[in-house]
Amino acid sequence: MTTGPAPDLVTGELTLTGRVTTASNATFVGEVDGVVVVYKPVDGERPLWDFPDGDLASREVAAWHVSEALGWDVVPRTWLRDGPLGRGMVQLWCDVDPDQDAVDLLPSADVPDEGWRTVLEGLDEDDEPVALVHEDTTALRRMAVFDVLVNNADRKGAHVLAMPGGHRHGVDHGLTLHAEHKLRTVLWGWAGEPLSADELDGVARVEQRLTGDLGAALAPLVTEAELTALAARCERLRTRGVFPEPEGRAPAVPWPLF
Numbered sequence: 001m002t003t004g005p006a007p008d009l010v011t012g013e014l015t016l017t018g019r020v021t022t023a024s025n026a027t028f029v030g031e032v033d034g035v036v037v038v039y040k041p042v043d044g045e046r047p048l049w050d051f052p053d054g055d056l057a058s059r060e061v062a063a064w065h066v067s068e069a070l071g072w073d074v075v076p077r078t079w080l081r082d083g084p085l086g087r088g089m090v091q092l093w094c095d096v097d098p099d100q101d102a103v104d105l106l107p108s109a110d111v112p113d114e115g116w117r118t119v120l121e122g123l124d125e126d127d128e129p130v131a132l133v134h135e136d137t138t139a140l141r142r143m144a145v146f147d148v149l150v151n152n153a154d155r156k157g158a159h160v161l162a163m164p165g166g167h168r169h170g171v172d173h174g175l176t177l178h179a180e181h182k183l184r185t186v187l188w189g190w191a192g193e194p195l196s197a198d199e200l201d202g203v204a205r206v207e208q209r210l211t212g213d214l215g216a217a218l219a220p221l222v223t224e225a226e227l228t229a230l231a232a233r234c235e236r237l238r239t240r241g242v243f244p245e246p247e248g249r250a251p252a253v254p255w256p257l258f
Contacts (some may be wrong), residue, residue: 007033014039014083014090025056025174026085029093038171041088045174050182053223056174057089062221063150063173064091066230069214070149070202072142074170091171097164103134103157103186105257117189120253132257134160134189139168144187145199148244149206149233150176155185157258177222179229181247184254191245200238207234 012032016039020027026044030037042055051059057080064078078091108121108129119132134140140160147155153175161169175182195203206214210231218227237244246252 007035009033009035009037009077009090010079010081014081016084028085030083032090036093038091038093039083039085039088040090040174041083041085043086044088048175051175051178053226054221057087058221059176060089060091060173062218063152063176065214065217065221066150066206067146067170069206069209070142070146071205072146072202073167074143074146075173076169076171094161094163094169094171096161100162102137102140102160102162102168103132103258105130105132105157107131119186119188132157132186132253134187136189137166137168139166140187141190141196141199142202143168143170144185144190144243145195145202145237146170147185147187148183148237149203149230151178151182151229151233152176153178153182153184154254155187156254156256157186160186177226177230179223179225182250183244183246184251186253186257188246188252190243192242194242195237200241203234203238207231207238210234 009032014030014032016028016030018029025046026041028039030039040057042057045056061078061080064075067075076092076094078089080087081090108131111118111131111133115136116133117136119134121129121131124130154172159170159172161171163169215227
């Protein structure tokens, strides 16, 4: 059986087919040679006082490079290219499993005894106790490690894509890689617990490659100070060997949670 040539995702024609109206920045769905993608043009970004350097599209691509160095396929393939509305971030579209939820908000009485971690508890609009929970899986632990390394300031529940077969993709990484501590995430369920040998190996891979191909790929996407801070986070996480706990006075979780 013969197949056609692989699509040229960088220079092939990008055709828009829809818009994600719930996104805070301009976000479109499109196709490149039959491949479905997400497209976020730089010109559609809202300026952010706490992320003044560069653009969010470059940070999304930088986060993908870190994911690739980890070797865990946390972030779907992401790249920069020109599009109908100018240069922007393009990412492969992911079809999630609608019957799976990796992160959820449940009545406290309904939280399973095993396989889940409780992040926080509170009251709903009817003053009934509820809990923010996430699954206790290798895939989600890896995403939590990734978030620590890239200093993810916006890991909402909706930014965790539950894929068929149990894999988990993370998306929306425009608010990452700041030089200052910004970690805001719903994945705090392992705070203070030891990293596995596999997780420590992943951190070491990133740290080592920062002096080579990874550092070269990130240099045009983030600032020198942010690269230095990434290296420091790698060293700190590797030497301490545990998932960090919330620190500082800033909120530890994003809002809204989903």
